[in-house]
Amino acid sequence: MxxxxxxxxxxxxxxxxxxxxxxxxxxxxxxxxxxxxxxxAIFKRAWLNVGRVEQLPRRGSYFTKEIEVAKTSLILVRGADDTVRAFHNICRHRGNKLVWNDFPREEASGTCRQFTCKYHGWRYGLDGQLTFVQQEGEFFDLDKDTTGLVPVHCDVWSGFIFVNLAPEPEQTLTDFLxxxxxxxxxxxxxxxxxxxxxxxxxxxxxxxxxxxxxxxxxxxxxxxxxxxxxxxxxxxxxxxxxxxxxxxxxxxxxxxxxxxxxxxxxxxxxxxxxxxxxxxxxxxxxxxxxxxxxxxxxxxxxxxxxxxxxxxxxxxxxxxxxxxxxxxxxxxxxxxxxxxxxxxxxxxxxxxxxxxxxxxxxxxxxxxxxxxxxxxxxxxxxxxxxxxxxxxxxxxxxxxxxxxxxxxxxxxxxxxxxxxxxxxxx
Structure with a gap:
């Protein structure tokens, strides 16, 4: 065309x-x-730009993105291996928003070594892995290896960070562009x-x-x-x-x-x-x-x-x-x-x-x-x-x-x- x-x-x-x-x-x-x-049909299936790599200047840098049309909040983070990843901004314990500052509906950014839930103190690594559970022995059949943050498909083109909220995108980012x-x-x-x-x-x-x-x-x-x-x-x-x-x-x-x-x-x-x-x-x-x-x-x-x-x-x-x-x-x-x-x-x-x-x-x-x-x-x-x-x-x-x-x-x-x-x- x-x-x-x-x-x-x-x-x-x-x-x-x-x-x-x-x-x-x-x-x-x-x-x-x-x-x-x-x-x-659109916002949970298309590749969406959420920012640029300059917003994640070093390992441990993160920012959140509120995507109200998809009824979610995302965490974008540069991991210890320098890879940019995206996760749904939700704690796996009771569903609290994991990363936020004074006002939970506002976006946040910063640098950290891990993410800690404000509600009960569960901790997650920069790769989304669950690393600490408060009073872990009181939980039933809890497997930390399978209870990490929920990942979101994420890719970078020319420094622009894109995410796709579909369970499995129909196209790669390059093909989509x-x-x-x-x-x-x-x-x-x-x-x-x-x-x-x-x-x-x-x-x-x-x-x-x-x-x-x-x-x-x-x-x-x-x-x-x-x-x-x-x-x-x-x-x-x-x-x-x-x-x-x-x-x-x-x-x-x-x-x-x-x-x-x-x-x-x-x-x-x-x-x-x-x-x-x-x-x-x-x-x-x-x-x-x-x-x-x-x-x-x-x-x-x-x-x-x-x-x-x-x-x-x-x-x-x-x-x-x-x-x-x-x-x-x-x-x-x-x-x-x-x-x-x-x-x-x-x-x-x-x-x-x-x-x-x-x-x-x-x-x-x-x-x-x-x-x-x-x-x-x-x-x-x-x-x-x-x-x-x-x-x-x-x-x-x-x-x-x-x-x-x-x-x-x-x-x-x-x-x-x-x-x-x-x-x-x-």
């Missing part, structure tokens, strides 16, 4: 007949019953260790927020107040269309051509951008990444100038790589049919000077403002979709990735329901 150059007829969508061109329903974003199916994603191997993700992060609770279905970053049709209108008047007027009149879309399996890509911020006319820039040499497109001064040749998966359309590649990894993870030598990630963690937790992380080569530090902070603050505008708008969208006053909606050619996202969701639900009917569900 890959399309590299734009079709000569000027349409993307019509060259994917399986997607159709009819108005689409957003019932999958407003139905509590559909959301319950997503828990089982496919060539469009794995062709990014060699990009210096590991050199960009300065991280700026933010998190927001959004009153909208997780797919609606993903849709917002799968098209740029909205940008000249929604974000017009965040750009200089001259730029906003020109953009609103001309609109915006990305030069390249690509679909591969359940994943999607949109690429854009680029503009060099400092080459814009002074009246097209904000004063703060001139002062900090940074803004929406990131710091103006590109770092030395120490890479002679970028991976073949980057800028597949050969845009010149190139702006960014936004890789949408099914189901809820985005890697957005900028030509300026930095990248960001978005994650959308459902909490109900009409709410989710949105997480944004910006990654840079570590700052060497105060000016570089300020430039990175400017980029982070700018992105936070843009994301909050999207989130606020989508809460209004959610409210009116739930009215069901309108049930089907027209999508234009630039919204092909939105159309694909909802089709993949429906396909995974249908496959799961078919397996239930046949009694073959894993």
């Amino acid at each position: 890959a399309r590299w150059p734009k079709p000569p007829e000027g349409s993307w969508t019509e060259h994917y007949p399986e997607l159709g061109t009819a108005p689409i329903s957003y019932e999958d974003s407003i139905s509590p019953e559909f959301f319950e199916l997503e828990r089982e 496919g060539p469009m994603i794995t062709n990014l191997e060699g990009y210096p993700f590991d050199k960009m260790t300065e991280r700026w992060q933010y998190r927001s609770q959004v009153g909208a279905n997780w797919k609606l927020f993903m849709d917002a970053f799968q098209e740029f049709y909205h940008a000249p209108v929604l974000h017009s107040n965040q750009t200089p008047d001259a730029f906003s007027a020109a953009a609103a009149q001309a609109g915006f269309e990305a030069p390249h879309y690509r679909i591969e399996g359940p994943h999607r890509l949109v690429s854009t051509s680029g503009i060099v911020a400092w080459e814009l006319a002074p009246d097209m820039r904000k004063p703060m951008e001139d002062i900090t040499r940074s803004g929406l497109f990131g710091p103006w001064d590109k770092p030395d990444l120490g890479v002679e040749k970028m991976p073949v998966g980057l800028n597949p359309a050969g845009c010149d100038p190139w702006g960014l590649d936004s890789f949408q990894l099914w189901p809820n993870f985005t890697i957005l790589i900028w030509s300026g030598g930095w990248y960001l990630t978005y994650q959308y963690w459902p909490t109900s049919y009409n709410s989710h937790t949105f997480e944004g992380n910006l990654y840079f080569v570590p700052s060497r000077t105060p000016r570089e530090r300020v430039a990175r902070e400017m980029a982070a603050v700018t992105f936070k403002e843009y994301a909050l505008q999207d989130g606020n708008t989508l809460e209004a969208t959610q409210m009116m979709l739930e009215s069901r006053a309108v049930t089907h909606f027209h999508l234009n050619d630039q919204e092909i990735l939105c159309r694909h996202m909802h089709k993949v969701t429906a396909d995974w639900i249908a496959d799961y329901q078919a397996e239930i009917e046949k009694g073959t569900t894993r």
Whole structure:
């Protein structure tokens, strides 16, 4: 399902007949019953990104990840053998959450030699093995060798940590990602260790927020107040269309051509951008990444100038790589049919000077403002979709990735329901 150059007829969508061109329903974003199916059919079966290896810098480093949509909490830990492992965050004695600090619903991180339950003091090694039971002699037929932490399938690709909650994943992580994603191997993700992060609770279905970053049709209108008047007027009149879309399996890509911020006319820039040499497109001064040749998966359309590649990894993870030598990630963690937790992380080569530090902070603050505008708008969208006053909606050619996202969701639900009917569900 890959399309590299734009079709000569000027349409993307019509060259994917399986997607159709009819108005689409957003019932999958407003139905509590559909959301319950997503828990089982998608989030307990797909590979999910939960972080990066830099969050586990040494042996004994750990962090927890709350995955409310799957009704579980996970422990990610780097073992004594340097292997990254994942376990359900539950003590085998009475079911207490094993790792947490002051508030059990909040995520935690740190370094330790073993995990000790706060309730009755059972202890587990970094490999999940049960190592100590308080008053062990009073238990009946307790075998510590078979009573360790419950493991979760875990794998690492290019420093990104993925888990799969299925008893047995249908695909390896590499097969699940496919060539469009794995062709990014060699990009210096590991050199960009300065991280700026933010998190927001959004009153909208997780797919609606993903849709917002799968098209740029909205940008000249929604974000017009965040750009200089001259730029906003020109953009609103001309609109915006990305030069390249690509679909591969359940994943999607949109690429854009680029503009060099400092080459814009002074009246097209904000004063703060001139002062900090940074803004929406990131710091103006590109770092030395120490890479002679970028991976073949980057800028597949050969845009010149190139702006960014936004890789949408099914189901809820985005890697957005900028030509300026930095990248960001978005994650959308459902909490109900009409709410989710949105997480944004910006990654840079570590700052060497105060000016570089300020430039990175400017980029982070700018992105936070843009994301909050999207989130606020989508809460209004959610409210009116739930009215069901309108049930089907027209999508234009630039919204092909939105159309694909909802089709993949429906396909995974249908496959799961078919397996239930046949009694073959894993």
